[in-house]
Amino acid sequence: MSTPLKAGNARLKELRRLSRRSVRTERRLFLADGPKAVEGALAAGCVEELFLRPGAELPPGLDGSRPQAPVTLVEDRALDLLSDSVTPAGVVALCRAIDVPLTQALEGASLVAVCADVRDPGNAGTVIRCADAAGADAVVLAGDSVDLYNPKTLRASVGSAFHLPVAVERSAGAAVRAVQEAGLTVLATDGAGEVSLYDAPVAGRVAWLFGNEAWGLPAELAELAEHRVAIPIHGRAESLNLSTAAALCLYESARRR
Known part of the structure; x- marks a missing residue:
């Protein structure tokens, strides 16, 4: 050398x-x-x-x-x-660069995580890691989400960013519509959702839609989903961290499948 x-x-x-x-x-x-x-x-x-x-x-x-x-x-x-x-x-x-076109990421997919306007690189990287661990087929970083190649995003994924397809779509609405056109049911995480995680139809071909850490999903984006799903809070906590919520949802899909 x-x-x-x-x-x-x-x-x-x-x-x-x-x-x-x-x-x-x-x-x-x-x-x-x-x-x-x-x-x-x-x-x-x-x-x-x-x-x-x-x-x-x-x-x-x-x-x-x-x-x-x-x-x-x-x-x-x-x-x-x-x-x-x-x-x-x-x-x-x-x-x-390793990101792939959205249509390629969704081809044949049955479990997908869609991050809409997720700004924190640690959260984005951890969602990718959780998706990988749960056996998901792809992750989509949509809207104003953090860059996949932010060093903190890559570090938080602990290598998982290289294990499964990750697509980047500038329009969150376009990402949701593409997921639906690919034949997946979109489930939006929402604390005020009309169906509990325990009762939601999570076992089929599903795309989980996760929103921003601070303000969640915009109403117009949540309305595009087939179901808005609430994770039950059994204690006194006000809410769950985004990446924790993503882990619960993705693993519930994996468990029921």
Whole structure:
């Protein structure tokens, strides 16, 4: 391997521009930071180049059993500039975008999670992780949802963003209509919903519709759903965190199926 790149290296400065969503969107490239994200990216075959600090272990995926990628050594301080983590792990991958067209994500799907205007990257990443764990076929980030390639989103997904199709649709209404046209029943989570999670028809081909963390689903979007589903609150809690609600709903579908 060549001499490690230093912090002032022009190429590293250019890579740092990928911290901006607009640049990621334009170039269809992003940085995967940390072992789990990099391992998932390698398994998905989307890694263009891998950056390691000297002496760091090669992550799984460079042993010949998975897609290969060129490796570039980078000095510690320089590599830290490519990471937004408080304690960088010493491995970053330059990756091609992995989101797929909405029609492709929905093809043959029977369990889908649709996030409408979900702004918190930790919540979005955790929903993707929960969907993956529950055996869902796809996730849709719709409306003004956070960027899939936000480092915090990828980190919160713990690699799951690379395990199942994720589609991005700028219009939440268009996403819901596309899901319905694909033959899935849309169930909107709503604290004032007319049917309980325990009684809702969650076992068939279903798309769960989750709203914004602070204000939930807009009325006009919730009205597009076939059913508005309430998760029973048995104690004194006012509500549930978005990602917790998503886990309950997705697993109820998985359980009944």
